Structures are given as C-alpha cells and as structure tokens.
Amino acid sequence: MTALADDTRRSIFEIVQDGPRSVREITDLVSVSQPAVSQHLRILREAGLVEARAKGTRNIYSVSQRGLEPLREWVETVWEDVLDAFERAAEKKGRSE
Amino acid sequence: MKLAETAIEPVRKTRRVGLTSEEAFELFTRRLETWWPLSDHSVAGNDAVGVVFEERVGGRVLEKTRSGEVHSWADVFEWDPPHRFLLSWHPSATPVAASILEVVFEPAGSDHTVVTLEHRGWEALGEEKARTLRDRYDSGWEGVLDRFQESVGSAL
Secondary structure (H helix, E strand, O other): OOOOOOHHHHHHHHHHHHOOEEHHHHHHHOOOOHHHHHHHHHHHHHOOOEEEEEEOOEEEEEEOOHHHHHHHHHHHHHHHHHHHHHHHHHHHHOOOO | OOEOOOOOOOEEEEEEEOOOHHHHHHHHOOOHHHOOOOOOOOOOHHHEEEEEEOOOOOOEEEEEEOOOOEEEEEEEEEEEOOOEEEEEEOOOOOHHHEEEEEEEEEEOOOOOEEEEEEEEOOHHHHHHHHHHHOOOOOOOHHHHHHHHHHHHOOOO
C-alpha cells in the first residue's frame, strides 16, 4: 500500500504541507487519536515524505525534500525538455544566441 | 480548488532567447503548438495532435487528440502580455491537485529576452499520481515515475 493511499494519512500529509507541525497540532486537526496520528507519521516518514526534528520535548514534522527528489528530478527534466524545444523554435524565428 | 502549498522549493529555469519580449511571449503562448514536444509531454502521448493556449484570464491550455478528445492542462489565472503569465497547472489531474506555473519575459537589450519559468507546488503532481496509481503498485516513490510513464506514455 502506498504512503498516500489512506485518506487520513493523506490529510495528515496535506496538513504538514501547510507548515511544520507537532503531533499534537496535527491531532487537533484530524478526527483520529494521537497514537493513530503517530502511526501515520511513522509510515510517511518511512516513505520519505515527511521528516521530524526535535524541538524541546516535541517532534516537529515537515515535508521531506529528500523523499520528493525523484519527483523533483522528473519535473526538472520535463521543463528542461520544454524549454529546449522553445529555445530551438526561438532560434529558428530570430537571431540565434 | 485547493492550490498546492509552497513548502517545497520551486523548480525554476531560465533561458535567454534572441527575440523581443513580445515575440517570445507570443511564441510561448499563441504559437505554443508550433514547438511544444507533444508526443513526449502530453496526456495522450502519440495520439496528441495539437494544443491551444487561450489568451485571456480564465482561458485554458487545451490538448486535442487524434480521436477528438480534449484535455485541459491549465487555467490562466494571470495574463500580462508581453511580461508574464501565471497558470493553475493540472495537466492530467483534477483541479484539486493543481500546481502553479509562472513564466516571466524580461527584455535583455533591444533584441533579446530572458525567459524565467517557475513551477511551484509541483509536489501536488506526486500526490495525484500516488492516488491514481495506488491500485497498481506497492513500492515507494522510486516506482511512481516508472509506473506512471509506463501507463500513460510520458504524460505530464
């Protein structure tokens, strides 16, 4: 099962996308218990989608840049391809750089 | 519609072309079809036959397929020729998972333009793919892109 296939887990991920949150803050925003939230966060962490850092006695969860690297690389490639094509068209039309 | 948040670093690209900003803007928008790599980057892949950029706020970017289907890639949110446009970008997804695409055209000298493209909230594309592919795979993110490209032919 994928990390985002569960509706509650996806809601939790979207909450963390809004900004870094503690487990307690997340629990206040969803309709499941804190242990359940912690379980979902553990799965999101294992999937590389969120990361935690300690702040005093709490863990603050934020979106993991690292977990999204393969997707970022693909998005970069798409726009590289698109802009390469745009540049070629511009060269044909105008003065080449 | 929920626009994707920007907790993640945007993807940003810059190119310099030998066109005035008016020419560059028009090439990118009105004449999108003359250069966009449709077979590589579209919903329908090899069956995509055209794309049109509706040049106004509220306009759409529409892909047309061989069989007559139409796929909307984007909605125009901001339109400021020849300087800039901003789209809600949702090439193969429902608007719930839109990201933001902003392209700026800055004159550089009398006959060159610096074009800067910024894609914000692109992580929303990953969520949408995870949703649509969740019945087909059980691996992690590494597998997402492979499977997506297999199943829809290098669609955006």
